[in-house]
Amino acid sequence: MSVIKKPDLKIFAQDAKxxxxxxxxxxxxxxxxxLDRTAGKPPLEWFNxxxxxxxxxxxxxxxxxxxxxxxxLSYPKTAIVQFNSIIYVSIKExxxxxxxxxxxxxxxxxxxxxxxxLQPKGDYxxxxxxxxxxxxxxxxxxxxxxxxxxxGGEETIxxxxxxxxxxxxxxxxxxYVDYAFAIEKSTLYFAEPLKKDDLVEVLINVLLxxxxxxxxxxxxxxxxxxxxVNSLSGKDFISDDIKNIVKxxxxxxxxxxxxxxxxxxxxxxxxxxx
Numbered sequence: 001m002s003v004i005k006k007p008d009l010k011i012f013a014q015d016a017k018x019x020x021x022x023x024x025x026x027x028x029x030x031x032x033x034x035l036d037r038t039a040g041k042p043p044l045e046w047f048n049x050x051x052x053x054x055x056x057x058x059x060x061x062x063x064x065x066x067x068x069x070x071x072x073l074s075y076p077k078t079a080i081v082q083f084n085s086i087i088y089v090s091i092k093e094x095x096x097x098x099x100x101x102x103x104x105x106x107x108x109x110x111x112x113x114x115x116x117x118l119q120p121k122g123d124y125x126x127x128x129x130x131x132x133x134x135x136x137x138x139x140x141x142x143x144x145x146x147x148x149x150x151x152g153g154e155e156t157i158x159x160x161x162x163x164x165x166x167x168x169x170x171x172x173x174x175x176y177v178d179y180a181f182a183i184e185k186s187t188l189y190f191a192e193p194l195k196k197d198d199l200v201e202v203l204i205n206v207l208l209x210x211x212x213x214x215x216x217x218x219x220x221x222x223x224x225x226x227x228x229v230n231s232l233s234g235k236d237f238i239s240d241d242i243k244n245i246v247k248x249x250x251x252x253x254x255x256x257x258x259x260x261x262x263x264x265x266x267x268x269x270x271x272x273x274x
Contacts, residue, residue, distance in 0.1 A: 011059060012051030021048040071096050080109070144204040152196030158187045159202050167203040170194075 013021050022045035026033045034042045061067060069081040069088070074095040081088055081099065087109040088099040099106035146159045159166075163186050168175045175181050182189045194200070 009059065009062070011055040013048035014052065014055075016048050016052075019045070021045050021052065024049045024053070027053075069099055071098070143206065146202045146204060148200040148202070150194035150196060150198035150200065152194065152198075154190070154194045156187055156189050157194075157200060159204060161204045162186050163204045165205065167206045169201040171199050172201075 022043070024033075024046050025037065031042060034040050064082070066080055066082045066087060069083040075081070075090045075093065077090055077092050079090040081090075083099045086100070088106045089109055089112040090105060091107050091112070092105055094102070094105040097105045144161055146161065148157055148159075163183075165177075165183065166188075168177070168181055168188065170180070177183065180191050188200075188202070
């Protein structure tokens with residue numbers, strides 16, 4: 001069966017002129033009422049009323065999505081209604097029991113789906129807890145250690161394993177992923193060519209230390225440090241970031257390139273931990 005396209009949302013006989021529509025006299029009796037009133041011949045006014053009534057109900061459901069609870073209706077188990085702008089699901093057959101006052105018969109949709117049992121907002125796991133959880137997912141991954149002695153000039157190396165993450169050490173120093181090297185299709189791409197006899201050690205499928213996390217730790221340490229610059233002297237050391245340079249006596253916004261730093265003749269810095 002093909003998917004039905006959305007109708008035009010027009011309501012039958014909505015623009016009927018005066019006298020062209022009349023409320024159907026007995027909905028429960030149906031067309032049988034014509035035998036008593038119109039010799040079995042229903043008038044067009046009643047047809048207009050029935051068409052309008054049907055379209056209005058469809059429009060109500062289209063706009064609401066979920067019908068409002070009605071005290072006169074019997075609801076089977078798992079019926080869905082809305083009451084005071086909250087969606088409820090019946091947990092048993094019920095009638096006349098107001099959803100917000102009948103927990104034995106109704107549950108909010110969130111409660112029915114057990115969404116209220118999810119982790120509360122703001123209650124986030126620690127870094128250690130996340131690493132532990134992720135490590136548990138690695139049980140089915142190949143954990144291995146692999147070493148490589150560089151011949152010199154290599155920019156890529158490919159360990160004989162399939163992996164998407166690893167810990168990488170160069171001559172005993174951990175390398176930051178996406179900074180010193182990158183990983184793609186089980187291949188390591190280094191930011192700088194390896195030198196002869198460089199020793200690369202790779203721990204396959206071991207959780208890596210994120211450079212961003214490390215930088216965050218360093219940033220916290222820097223923020224905890226009070227830095228006072230007493231004096232700067234030298235010539236031609238101010239970089240293109242001159243708009244960021246302030247008068248001697250404050251370190252706010254000072255940015256110098258490596259080449260410019262080399263031109264500084266002297267600097268007197270005092271530090272004090274918070």
